[in-house]
Amino acid sequence: MFTTTELAWFAFAALLMALTPGPNMIYCVSRTLVQGRRAGLISLGGVLLAFLVHLIAATLGLTALLLAVPLAFDAIRMLGAAYLLWMAWQAVKPSGAAPFEPRALPPDAPAKLFRMGFLTNLLNPKVAMFYLSFFPQFLHPERGSVLWQSATLGAVQIASSALVNTLMIVGAAGITAVLSQSSGWLRAQRYVMGGVLAALAVRVALTDRK
Numbered sequence: 001m002f003t004t005t006e007l008a009w010f011a012f013a014a015l016l017m018a019l020t021p022g023p024n025m026i027y028c029v030s031r032t033l034v035q036g037r038r039a040g041l042i043s044l045g046g047v048l049l050a051f052l053v054h055l056i057a058a059t060l061g062l063t064a065l066l067l068a069v070p071l072a073f074d075a076i077r078m079l080g081a082a083y084l085l086w087m088a089w090q091a092v093k094p095s096g097a098a099p100f101e102p103r104a105l106p107p108d109a110p111a112k113l114f115r116m117g118f119l120t121n122l123l124n125p126k127v128a129m130f131y132l133s134f135f136p137q138f139l140h141p142e143r144g145s146v147l148w149q150s151a152t153l154g155a156v157q158i159a160s161s162a163l164v165n166t167l168m169i170v171g172a173a174g175i176t177a178v179l180s181q182s183s184g185w186l187r188a189q190r191y192v193m194g195g196v197l198a199a200l201a202v203r204v205a206l207t208d209r210k
Contacts, residue, residue: 001143001152010138014157017130018164024127027120028165032172035107040169042110046117048162053122055154058131059147088198092191130157 002010018025024047032040108116121127131154139149 014160018161032169042113043117046114047121050118050121051158054127059150085201
């Protein structure tokens, strides 16, 4: 259904998006720094459940759209490129946030941690835009069920996010201690991510539907 190269490119994009500072990472890392790894992992559980909700909604919508209006691919492709460029700017702009900057949060019970992680991701436009603008670059209706293809890509994306955020949570305290010693490290993190996102946007814009 997918070639090895296609899956590799998608996995790279999913890892890149997971590594890009956003509400999910900031919330999970902040919770970890305030209440420990257990709180961070509980929060991540809510985040991953919300990913599943986003995936189901996007998969059903994309399946209907691409089957009904094949030319919609080009519009969505350009939307995806524009969104990646916007993400690049968010990373490098002077007021851009770094996920390991300390934030003060009050301690919460496990149920609230899970609920807040869920809501943080459910209301995160970055996730919806990623599914709606980037998935179509890898979907091939001529190869079979678009629904199944979307589910496969979604599984890769959710697994990538779970891996990245778990590693961030486990190493949050140590990473924060290192990065907080130099504002240059925090800036470098954002500039590198912004540059890669911009390059990926160009590739998406130049992609032709096979």
